[in-house]
Amino acid sequence: MEFDLENPLPPSMDKFPSLFHIENEHMPSKTYLQALNSADSNLSIRREIVSSIFHLTRGIDPFSSYLATNYMDRFLSTHSIPDGKPWILKVVAISCISLALKMRKTEFSVSDLLDAGGFIVDFLTIERMEMLILGALKWRMRSVNPFSFANYFVTFFKSKDDSSIQALKNRAFAIILKAQNDVKLLEFKPSVISASALLIAAHELFPVQLPSFRDAICCCSYVNKANLVQCYDLMQDVAMERYESVLGIASSSCTPTNVLDPHCFSSSISSSQTNQSSETAGNAAGIGGLKRPKLEDFATDNSFQLSQNHQ
Amino acid sequence: MDKYEKLEKVGEGTYGKVYKAKEKATGQVVALKKTRLEMDEEGVPPTALREVSLLQMLSQSLYVVRLLCVEHVDNKNGKPLLYLVFEYLDTDLKKFIDSHRKGPNPRPLPPQLIQSFLYQLCKGVAHCHSHGVLHRDLKPQNLLLDKDKGILKIADLGLGRAFTVPLKSYTHEIVTLWYRAPEVLLGSTHYSTAVDMWSVGCIFAEMVRRQALFPGDSEFQQLLHIFRLLGTPTEKHWPGVSSLRDWHVYPQWEPQNLAPAVPSLGPDGVDLLSKMLKYDPAERISAKAARPSLLRQLG
Numbered sequence: 001m002e003f004d005l006e007n008p009l010p011p012s013m014d015k016f017p018s019l020f021h022i023e024n025e026h027m028p029s030k031t032y033l034q035a036l037n038s039a040d041s042n043l044s045i046r047r048e049i050v051s052s053i054f055h056l057t058r059g060i061d062p063f064s065s066y067l068a069t070n071y072m073d074r075f076l077s078t079h080s081i082p083d084g085k086p087w088i089l090k091v092v093a094i095s096c097i098s099l100a101l102k103m104r105k106t107e108f109s110v111s112d113l114l115d116a117g118g119f120i121v122d123f124l125t126i127e128r129m130e131m132l133i134l135g136a137l138k139w140r141m142r143s144v145n146p147f148s149f150a151n152y153f154v155t156f157f158k159s160k161d162d163s164s165i166q167a168l169k170n171r172a173f174a175i176i177l178k179a180q181n182d183v184k185l186l187e188f189k190p191s192v193i194s195a196s197a198l199l200i201a202a203h204e205l206f207p208v209q210l211p212s213f214r215d216a217i218c219c220c221s222y223v224n225k226a227n228l229v230q231c232y233d234l235m236q237d238v239a240m241e242r243y244e245s246v247l248g249i250a251s252s253s254c255t256p257t258n259v260l261d262p263h264c265f266s267s268s269i270s271s272s273q274t275n276q277s278s279e280t281a282g283n284a285a286g287i288g289g290l291k292r293p294k295l296e297d298f299a300t301d302n303s304f305q306l307s308q309n310h311q
Numbered sequence: 312m313d314k315y316e317k318l319e320k321v322g323e324g325t326y327g328k329v330y331k332a333k334e335k336a337t338g339q340v341v342a343l344k345k346t347r348l349e350m351d352e353e354g355v356p357p358t359a360l361r362e363v364s365l366l367q368m369l370s371q372s373l374y375v376v377r378l379l380c381v382e383h384v385d386n387k388n389g390k391p392l393l394y395l396v397f398e399y400l401d402t403d404l405k406k407f408i409d410s411h412r413k414g415p416n417p418r419p420l421p422p423q424l425i426q427s428f429l430y431q432l433c434k435g436v437a438h439c440h441s442h443g444v445l446h447r448d449l450k451p452q453n454l455l456l457d458k459d460k461g462i463l464k465i466a467d468l469g470l471g472r473a474f475t476v477p478l479k480s481y482t483h484e485i486v487t488l489w490y491r492a493p494e495v496l497l498g499s500t501h502y503s504t505a506v507d508m509w510s511v512g513c514i515f516a517e518m519v520r521r522q523a524l525f526p527g528d529s530e531f532q533q534l535l536h537i538f539r540l541l542g543t544p545t546e547k548h549w550p551g552v553s554s555l556r557d558w559h560v561y562p563q564w565e566p567q568n569l570a571p572a573v574p575s576l577g578p579d580g581v582d583l584l585s586k587m588l589k590y591d592p593a594e595r596i597s598a599k600a601a602r603p604s605l606l607r608q609l610g
Binding site for chain 2: 003018022095098099102103105109110123126127130131134135138139140141142
């Protein structure tokens with residue numbers, strides 16, 4: 001059974017409680033996040049690996065690079081990269097991609113990856129690194145991720161119209177993909193990222209339905225409201241700043257040396273797909289007004305108390 | 312594998328020998344299962360990766376034997392092999408039932424224990440099914456027990472058995488005959504979660520009887536065993552049965568009363584058993600639906 005990030009388990013509504021229950025096991029560690037925030041060198045290591053992952057997965061679906069990046073963050077949570085061995089960063093990137101593509105059942109070969117990376121290293125090294133990563137992740141390769149919760153949260157969205165729900169999810173997914181670059185967002189649970197992205201997408205695309213959607217999500221006993229408010233605010237910046245979708249980057253002619261470089265983000269607007277999504281987003285911003293929604297506004301609402309007791 | 316000291320061979324799993332072993336550093340006793348998953352030129356084989364990670368996710372349940380870790384070793388040819396390291400439990404339901412049938416002190420299994428084991432079995436099966444996985448080889452040997460604590464856990468979830476809904480076709484020959492569902496015996500190519508529930512029913516009856524309910528020694532004999540007790544199935548009770556691939560003309564038996572086959576079982580228990588042994592897979596009770604009635608006294 002191939003791994004579908006949106007459906008880590010086959011269809012069944014029964015699975016959601018267990019997903020909420022185990023999502024913590026699929027997140028980077030707190031100490032890793034502290035290390036990222038305390039030293040620029042750690043941040044630049046992450047940046048470099050992420051950049052390699054994006055570079056090597058150009059033309060492949062963005063979920064695979066998302067998954068590879070999740071593996072990388074969790075791997076670095078237990079293993080630090082020795083100084084003075086920059087080639088290891090590439091080995092980590094290639095191994096994470098290789099594992100992600102195998103999980104996603106994507107046809108590829110490790111040698112193609114190595115070629116694309118312009119990188120001479122033997123298979124055995126990649127294999128060893130794969131095993132090291134699998135051990136560090138305890139073979140928990142079916143990452144519970146923000147996409148996994150989308151089908152749960154959209155059940156709270158009051159629209160029977162499949163195309164609206166799809167549009168909502170598409171926009172939310174684009175935001176989730178971008179959010180992975182922002183290390184400040186790594187501390188939030190996948191479900192909280194998912195809920196925040198959907199709310200931002202709803203604010204942009206379906207402002208009329210937003211209040212009921214927001215209230216329903218906030219009442220959900222699995223969601224810690226304080227975290228949601230915090231994540232939502234941070235994520236808005238991500239959604240506002242760079243409107244281009246990561247999908248656009250993957251298919252654009254721009255071959256960034258570092259995808260986190262803002263220039264590369266702006267140059268990727270050229271792709272038609274990106275144009276379309278920024279148009280939609282622009283319209284939506286018009287409907288919703290320029291006022292940025294604040295999740296704190298929800299705090300006055302009594303309906304949220306339920307969710308707060310749960311954490 | 313130097314980390315482990317092999318103590319004894321405890322059985323043959325789906326993928327080869329199973330050893331009881333001790334982790335040298337901690338003294339923890341584990342079950343080591345060698346897999347046939349060899350590494351290839353592309354590193355960890357994708358199937359192994361997907362299946363083991365699924366097993367990993369399933370083994371989060373209390374009612375499924377816990378996968379502790381995965382080890383890899385180089386075999387004689389220098390090829391890395393994967394070993395699955397599971398928690399070790401000292402006995403299984405087959406040995407447990409045997410010890411109540413023969414030996415120095417033959418006696419029935421206490422009804423409350425039967426109920427508790429069946430409840431745990433249904434919890435485990437429901438867990439697997441909710442994760443999209445069929446076991447397809449449930450039998451007393453595959454249900455491990457911690458006798459002292461009264462805990463039952465499902466083992467030997469074979470690899471390569473994940474399914475996605477809608478159901479795909481599967482290859483044949485997977486369930487041990489005695490616990491094999493009639494639709495499998497009749498050549499149905501579409502298996503569903505109901506195949507496991509048939510096995511659960513057979514195991515339930517076996518705990519009560521202390522011997523197998525349908526001990527067939529060939530597929531044909533197996534069907535006759537079933538038909539003699541439950542009646543030869545008809546289109547009325549099981550729509551589509553006569554168009555199954557291996558359907559033939561069988562002797563016509565009328566359904567018998569189940570109760571005499573499970574003499575010490577109360578009416579609620581017999582009722583639950585009959586729901587697990589429904590011919591039509593679509594009508595067979597699900598693991599999830601079976602649990603509430605198990606919280607009631609079965610008598």
